[in-house]
Amino acid sequence: MDATAKFTHFRVGNKNVKSLYTEGGVVWVGTSGGVVRYDTKNDSFKLFDTKNGLLSNGMFYVGKVKGKVAVGTYGGGLSLLDEKTGKWQTYNIPDGLGDAFVYDVITAKNGDIWIATWSGANRIRGGDLDNRSKWDLYTVDNTKGGLPNDWVYGLSEGKNGDIWLATEGGMARFANNRWENWNHAKGLGAAYDRVRKDIAFKNDPGKQSVHHAKQKEEMGLKDVDVAYNPNYVVALEVDAQGQIWAGTWGGGLSRFDGRRWQSYTTAEGLPGNHVFALHIDGKGQLWIGTNNGLTRWQNGKFSKSMTTADGLFANNIFAMTSTPDGALWVGSYGGVALLRPGN
Secondary structure, X not given: OEEEOOEEEEEEEEEEEEEEEEEOOEEEEEEEOEEEEEEOOOOEEEEEOHHHOOOOOOEEEEEXXXXXXXXXXXXXXXXXXXXXXXXXXXXXXXXXXXXXXXXXXXXXXXXXXXXXXXXXXXXXHHHOOOOXXXXXXXXXXXXXXXXXXXXXXXXXXXXXXXXXXXXXOEEEEEEOOEEEEEOHHHOOOOOHHHHHHXXXXXXXXXXXXXHHHHHHHHOOOXXXXXXXXXXXXXXXXXXOOOOEEEEEEOOXXXXXXXXXXXXXXXXXXXXOOEEEEEEEOOOOOEEEEEOOEEEEEEOOEEOOOEOHHXXXXXXXEEEEEEOOOOOEEEEEEEEEEXXXXXX
């Protein structure tokens, strides 16, 4: 490891770090080339990939499910690791999974497990993964548009047990077996005129895939030829006050207080208008990872941004996790940076 300014680094080669999870001195790093187990106590690494039990090397999610390390993969379903045996158990489409592309997983307070996929959202009632009859799948079709888009990127539980879902078509809430949703027309994401001068990220999905091109046309954005889609929510958190925070694709950061959405952009101090990652640490602080660095929300405003000049591995931030002592791990393209307490 090498120290640079406020951060300590370790590299993962020519790979994206898309997810992070830490527990008991061990950091799990989900990358585009497998998941790495890093033991901070003895500085040891172990790589898990298709050579030792996984069905895909691309990782979208890493965390804990039913006491086991779980990874959501790019095309290989959801896999749970028995650390005693080193064996992976995979849940895929035949088991009830909506899609083999798994982007997020949460366990609700009532024991239900929710899984975000690119073909809808699964709910496993009571968390009984091995009972096929307990698996539900919610889609645009079977919710009659309650779920606004089948590409689901994020999940979070609200204060009252309601489930929030971040999708490519806006935000959704599932409460008391009813659906409600919000898109740009209902206040989600900043208007194009507010952000167009700061859309430095030019990789517009609408130019790369028929799916995204059609989506932009349906949303009235076909004439916008940069990476801007305020309905496209890629990061989600719910804070201790029950406020919903949504990171959008070029439309900045949006906050919902239960009545209306308020959006924040570079004009208000956000480092970049593409918000790729959100994380609430043990102190309740909201950290925001963007296409142009890291900040946190403090006392109603954004703190001074941190970038590679301060020691970040890269300015595009895709994943974060924190430890009980206040350390923050930040995942980017090519590696992970550790921000120690007190910085």
